[in-house]
Ligand SMILES: Cc1cc2nc3c(=O)[nH]c(=O)nc-3n(C[C@H](O)[C@H](O)[C@H](O)COP(=O)(O)OP(=O)(O)OC[C@H]3O[C@@H](n4cnc5c(N)ncnc54)[C@H](O)[C@@H]3O)c2cc1C
């Protein structure tokens with residue numbers, strides 16, 4: 001059956017895809033959004049501490065499923081097939097809202113230097129460290145748009161390191177929890193500059209949605225009140241309300257369809273019943289997340305692009321990066337746990353840049369609430385792994401530990417990459433993503449430095465004992481995956497131009513975390529959203545095709 | 551927050567909802583109960599798992615793995631999400647018994663607790679992969695959500711002092727509702 005032609009087909013209803021769908025449909029373009037996952041609701045907040053999007057020992061709560069979606073991971077032990085719920089899989093999510101359906105919702109603006117890493121620090125051997133083709137000021141109006149249109153709470157007035165902003169955040173922060181109150185005076189004594197983390201979470205009713213009730217089950221779970229803000233409860237409903245946008249769930253896109261001259265004419269996808277369908281469109285906008293977007297381009301073959309679309313110079317899938325998370329844990333002589341969610345509340349940006357001898361750094365913040373099973377990962381090395389001693393540790397330490405951690409901006413590595421596996425196929429017969437590579441050694445050096453800073457903060461806060469969590473050089477991907485379709489001016493060293501259009505083809509765009517040149521020392525969500533607003537705006541300005549209105 | 555009256559009404563309402571949920575859970579962790587049969591383990595294997603788990607999380611002033619029904623958790627998951635570990639368990643458990651027979655002349659489950667500790671230290675050294683697997687699963691069954699068959703009566707959550715049951719939002723109440 002031929003489906004109705006649309007102006008734009010959007011692959012993936014996550015952070016980037018949600019924004020694109022809304023901006024284009026509001027401007028009068030007809031849009032079809034194809035999402036491989038389902039649309040979950042508040043009722044799917046099962047509060048299951050073994051099966052959510054953060055702890056996945058019994059599977060991913062919000063996709064993809066283990067049965068149909070393998071990947072291949074290559075490391076020292078050789079290559080192996082990995083399940084979607086395993087760490088080596090590097091999952092984010094597969095559902096309407098993508099990662100933003102179940103994320104922690106920290107809403108960071110990157111800093112000015114984060115867009116100029118190469119200019120700031122020079123070349124780093126073994127790394128493809130580069131500047132973005134756009135600057136912070138290009139993105140600033142769109143950060144503001146994301147903050148106000150979707151809704152961010154917090155208070156960063158105390159953050160003297162922040163990049164200039166035109167408008168304050170639209171909502172005040174949630175009140176400080178016990179961890180925040182324990183850490184704040186200590187930070188000040190150390191001469192640091194603590195502040196309330198900006199969050200895509202309603203602290204007061206906003207945009208017709210309620211305010212947060214501060215539960216224990218936040219990050220990794222569905223928000224029962226819809227107080228946490230993702231694309232699923234903002235831009236996607238807005239897109240559908242225009243009447244110009246159709247969202248199809250359980251729709252697995254197979255490849256981009258190209259005509260004889262190599263221009264895109266749509267995509268082919270498997271619908272919920274497993275039937276192969278074709279959706280024709282004037283524009284194809286790929287928003288599948290860093291691993292899957294690269295996979296889709298690589299699986300799109302044509303006589304003009306034998307190695308995959310946009311891959312003329314072998315850059316698609318390269319520079320897979322995320323964040324290395326150094327962490328320190330402090331155990332106190334008093335209860336620091338007050339059961340006031342979501343937990344993460346206080347941060348500092350004193351160590352994002354300006355660390356002598358290091359090319360960058362990252363912010364540090366207290367961690368989200370750890371449910372008991374997850375808490376076990378905080379056990380220090382000197383406590384035996386089992387037996388009475390371990391149990392005693394959990395009993396005494398559970399309510400008395402604070403973990404301070406932060407996302408270190410990684411040095412991109414060319415050989416940290418996504419490929420289409422030559423042998424292994426998924427349930428639909430599509431070649432799966434093959435992941436290989438390692439972190440850059442300097443990333444690990446920065447991480448160790450940051451762990452020391454986190455530990456010093458905890459000590460100053462009065463921790464009786466502190467320890468660090470080790471970092472490994474294993475490939476970085478997962479929740480903060482980025483970088484695989486680099487944005488740049490030179491087609492020989494990037495995949496898309498600064499408007500996020502694939503260099504090779506004038507009607508295919510990649511608008512998600514894939515285009516990040518570097519990934520900031522922050523969670524990437526707000527930057528993905530802001531860049532999607534920006535890229536959509538530029539796309540619309542160049543658009544000469546039909547519109548439903550105007 | 552809300553007045554005592556609404557709290558009470560809420561309590562009754564939630565209490566009712568919960569007894570249904572808990573009844574469901576006790577069927578799910580019927581493990582050794584339902585016709586005396588385990589889903590995956592033989593009776594002897596289940597004993598071994600239970601003894602290993604109790605070594606990993608022993609009872610002291612708080613309940614241990616046995617009371618938490620960790621073995622029920624593992625048994626259920628081996629026929630669901632952990633199907634892929636069936637072989638590892640079958641072989642691993644046989645290996646544990648072989649090792650304890652060689653050392654002490656008896657099956658693992660029949661050893662004195664101190665001998666079990668000794669034998670298990672050896673298993674940890676010699677069969678690290680299987681040990682890590684059962685260690686992780688025991689932790690999940692003890693500290694994880696009771697809906698999966700372990701953490702019976704939420705013993706571990708009581709131990710760490712987490713208010714329960716997990717009612718919607720933060721409207722926890724101090725005492726345990728009467729169920730069943
Ligand atoms: C537990 C958790 C906590 C997090 N916490 C934070 C946080 O506090 N702050 C923050 O900024 N970020 C956080 N993140 C990360 C954030 O959610 C991601 O960075 C963001 O969602 C990535 O956006 P994206 O548009 O690149 O991809 P996604 O949001 O992953 O969207 C991609 C979508 O495309 C779909 N898709 C992929 N391939 C296909 C295909 N072939 N056919 C059809 N559909 C397809 C996927 O199913 C998915 O829904 C967190 C993520 C998780 C999982």
Ligand code: SF4
Pocket residue numbers: 201211212213214215216217218219222223224225226227228341342
């Ligand atoms: S803590 Fe707040 S934002 Fe998080 S799930 Fe609960 S109500 Fe939603």
